[in-house]
Amino acid sequence: MRDLRGDVKRTLGLRLWLSGGWLTILALAALCAPLLAPKDPLMQDLFLGRMPPFWMDGAEPGYLLGTDSLGRDVLSRILYGARLALIVALVAGTLTCFVGATLGLIAGYYRGWPDRIISRFVDIWMAFPPVLFAILLIAVMGTGLLSIIIAIVIIDWTRFARVIRAEAMTQGAMDYVASAQVSGQTRFSTMLTEILPNVLPTIVVLLTLEMGIAVIVEAILSFVNLSISTDSPTWGGMISEGRTSVHQAWWVLVFPLITLFLTVLSFSQLGEGLKDRFDPVLR
Amino acid sequence: MNGYLSIRNLTVRLKGGGTILRDVSLNVAAGQVHGLMGESGAGKSMIGKAVLGTLPRALDITSGQIWLDGVDLQTLPPAERRNRIGALAALIPQDPLTALNPSRRIGPQITRRLVDILGWKRQDAAKRALELLNEVHIPDAPRVMRSYPHELSGGMRQRILIASAFAAEPKLIIADEPTTALDVTVQKQILHLISEMQARHDTALLFVTHDLGVMSKVCDTLSVLYAGKVVEEANMPRFFMRPIHPYSAALLAATPTYTDPTSSLTPVPQTVVDQVEREVMEHDLRTAS
Numbered sequence: 001m002r003d004l005r006g007d008v009k010r011t012l013g014l015r016l017w018l019s020g021g022w023l024t025i026l027a028l029a030a031l032c033a034p035l036l037a038p039k040d041p042l043m044q045d046l047f048l049g050r051m052p053p054f055w056m057d058g059a060e061p062g063y064l065l066g067t068d069s070l071g072r073d074v075l076s077r078i079l080y081g082a083r084l085a086l087i088v089a090l091v092a093g094t095l096t097c098f099v100g101a102t103l104g105l106i107a108g109y110y111r112g113w114p115d116r117i118i119s120r121f122v123d124i125w126m127a128f129p130p131v132l133f134a135i136l137l138i139a140v141m142g143t144g145l146l147s148i149i150i151a152i153v154i155i156d157w158t159r160f161a162r163v164i165r166a167e168a169m170t171q172g173a174m175d176y177v178a179s180a181q182v183s184g185q186t187r188f189s190t191m192l193t194e195i196l197p198n199v200l201p202t203i204v205v206l207l208t209l210e211m212g213i214a215v216i217v218e219a220i221l222s223f224v225n226l227s228i229s230t231d232s233p234t235w236g237g238m239i240s241e242g243r244t245s246v247h248q249a250w251w252v253l254v255f256p257l258i259t260l261f262l263t264v265l266s267f268s269q270l271g272e273g274l275k276d277r278f279d280p281v282l283r
Numbered sequence: 284m285n286g287y288l289s290i291r292n293l294t295v296r297l298k299g300g301g302t303i304l305r306d307v308s309l310n311v312a313a314g315q316v317h318g319l320m321g322e323s324g325a326g327k328s329m330i331g332k333a334v335l336g337t338l339p340r341a342l343d344i345t346s347g348q349i350w351l352d353g354v355d356l357q358t359l360p361p362a363e364r365r366n367r368i369g370a371l372a373a374l375i376p377q378d379p380l381t382a383l384n385p386s387r388r389i390g391p392q393i394t395r396r397l398v399d400i401l402g403w404k405r406q407d408a409a410k411r412a413l414e415l416l417n418e419v420h421i422p423d424a425p426r427v428m429r430s431y432p433h434e435l436s437g438g439m440r441q442r443i444l445i446a447s448a449f450a451a452e453p454k455l456i457i458a459d460e461p462t463t464a465l466d467v468t469v470q471k472q473i474l475h476l477i478s479e480m481q482a483r484h485d486t487a488l489l490f491v492t493h494d495l496g497v498m499s500k501v502c503d504t505l506s507v508l509y510a511g512k513v514v515e516e517a518n519m520p521r522f523f524m525r526p527i528h529p530y531s532a533a534l535l536a537a538t539p540t541y542t543d544p545t546s547s548l549t550p551v552p553q554t555v556v557d558q559v560e561r562e563v564m565e566h567d568l569r570t571a572s
């Protein structure tokens with residue numbers, strides 16, 4: 001009989017490599033944007049507006065992915081846009097995860113009044129439409145990187161809290177948790193040493209998913225002009241600008257859109273792949 | 284009667300109302316095996332959990348005492364109670380799958396009490412774990428210690444949990460239907476192993492089961508539980524010769540081992556069920572007033 005586990009491992013490996021590869025490229029692009037970018041992302045040249053990408057007729061040498069209506073280099077803007085996207089993904093994703101998972105773990109394991117309070121907050125939160133909530137928050141706090149990050153944490157911690165609470169409840173009912181307590185462990189240390197390692201795979205999946213979501217939220221906010229100042233390039237801003245001229249210059253819209261799509265997809269695939277790595281049953 | 288474990292008039296209630304254990308008293312003498320018999324849902328597991336201090340949070344001990352080695356556990360502050368229970372008592376659980384932490388290797392799970400409560404060094408604990416694994420007849424012990432629970436069969440996991448229960452030389456072991464979740468083929472071996480370990484280590488054993496046949500082989504005394512109420516407490520020979528309560532008699536009659544194996548099973552007659560239900564109700568009325 002063939003060992004199916006081997007097959008599972010191989011496809012998992014491929015998924016991990018592809019998504020990890022794309023994110024590594026992106027991280028390098030973000031770090032080395034000034035070195036890699038062929039042009040200044042802000043430089044306008046009205047004589048070079050809406051130049052097509054390199055393989056099409058009328059392409060301008062040096063502008064690989066074409067230019068937008070103001071004559072700015074699309075490739076350079078995508079590279080610089082990766083900076084903001086990744087900072088938001090890492091910082092907002094991690095903070096959201098930390099806040100939400102901590103509250104979910106406490107609610108699910110301790111139950112009782114901590115659970116009642118946290119679950120009540122989650123219920124109230126879920127009643128707000130997230131995008132409107134985000135726009136409202138930014139409107140109150142003002143635009144800027146910090147506001148975006150805070151908005152994402154405030155909106156999305158419930159995603160972690162809900163899922164991790166349910167998982168912690170399931171794990172908490174298992175006999176091994178009871179036996180840890182009979183071994184003289186306190187509730188708090190049982191939570192950290194017994195429950196946490198078993199919900200960690202889920203946390204990792206949610207975390208990477210959240211990083212993808214953070215990228216999307218940032219893009220949405222840029223799209224409605226509520227992200228950072230408009231002159232630093234963002235993928236959402238580019239998509240928003242590209243939308244108006246999609247019939248004359250599709251590349252202004254399509255390239256940032258593809259980048260965004262691949263990035264969000266990679267984050268979620270990375271999560272799935274890592275989860276299986278973490279899972280003792282598949283390891 | 285005053286046992287190593289002595290439960291006196293223990294009442295456990297659901298926080299919302301509802302009684303789970305009704306005035307339960309039972310004794311497990313040092314080095315003896317006491318059977319706890321009752322149908323599913325009677326409250327057998329909750330007795331074990333009450334002793335070990337692992338009752339579900341929805342349940343409360345509302346009255347009664349649990350004496351372990353001459354100390355009423357209810358009078359101790361929580362941390363001291365945990366340590367005392369951890370040092371003196373241990374559980375062999377019903378389901379060996381959920382009783383081991385899936386993300387930890389076997390070795391440290393066997394000896395965690397030695398390290399956590401008794402303050403052993405890790406190397407000493409590892410040596411002890413090897414001894415224990417040999418004692419429960421696990422071949423290739425060093426490899427098993429490095430495995431994760433999912434890599435082992437149900438029977439192996441139960442052997443490991445038995446080793447773990449005996450690790451800190453507790454004086455009381457609670458075995459909660461330790462063979463119910465296992466294949467029929469390994470049930471006998473596990474049962475045999477528990478008896479062997481109990482005799483060698485001279486521990487008191489509270490043996491929970493709903494199988495009278497099993498009980499007759501391992502126990503010295505027993506209690507019969509119905510709806511959280513002890514309906515009969517007896518020693519084994521007396522119980523089999525002259526059960527006092529009609530429910531006990533009906534249980535005996537319902538067990539195929541003690542009737543002609545070719546005959547069909549006799550269910551507990553409705554009149555007997557009605558009688559115990561009435562007794563339980565009368566008990567509730569008496570305690571409510």
Ligand SMILES: Nc1ncnc2c1ncn2[C@@H]1O[C@H](COP(=O)(O)OP(=O)(O)O)[C@@H](O)[C@H]1O
Nearest residue numbers: 297303322323324325326327328329330339341
């Ligand atoms: N977590 C819980 N919350 C509330 N009631 C429970 C809980 N667990 C068990 N019970 C109730 O306690 C009673 C006794 O259960 P248990 O001791 O597990 O029975 P058994 O004799 O089969 O071991 C059952 O009626 C069950 O409904």
Ligand SMILES: [Mg+2]
Nearest residue numbers: 327328459460
């Ligand atoms: Mg039970």
